[in-house]
Amino acid sequence: MIGAVFRDPGHLEVGEVEMPEIGPAQVLVKVGANTVCGTDLRILRGEKTREIGRGIVPGHEVAGYLTEVGRNVRGYETGVIESGRVATERMVMHCFPLADAGKDTENIRRR
Numbered sequence: 001m002i003g004a005v006f007r008d009p010g011h012l013e014v015g016e017v018e019m020p021e022i023g024p025a026q027v028l029v030k031v032g033a034n035t036v037c038g039t040d041l042r043i044l045r046g047e048k049t050r051e052i053g054r055g056i057v058p059g060h061e062v063a064g065y066l067t068e069v070g071r072n073v074r075g076y077e078t079g080v081i082e083s084g085r086v087a088t089e090r091m092v093m094h095c096f097p098l099a100d101a102g103k104d105t106e107n108i109r110r111r
Helices: 038-045
Strands: 002-008 011-016 027-034 062-069 085-088
Touching: none
Parallel strands: none
Antiparallel strands: 002 011, 027 062, 062 085
16 A cells, blocks of 8 residues: 655655554554644654654545445444545544554544
8 A cells, every 4th residue: 555654754655564463452544635733843843753763654634435444343334425534633543443552642532
């Protein structure tokens, strides 16, 4: 798949990236549209470094379709427009469920 990979401040490289494998509580979204937000720009300028490493694909404001659903996910399925269309404000950048992360993030706090 194609992704814009953060290499260093000021250096974003567009190219092939490995397709992620999902876990039992995750879904895979084929992005149909996305946008750049202020946080993405802060990352690119090197102003935001917490939880940001070289080689990440930044971005969290996307809309798309579910292409794969983990075995423990309920209420969503692929190939069904009503349950398969998604829009998100926050995608966890490291491809793991927040509950499994065991830590707070900048804008999400575990309960």
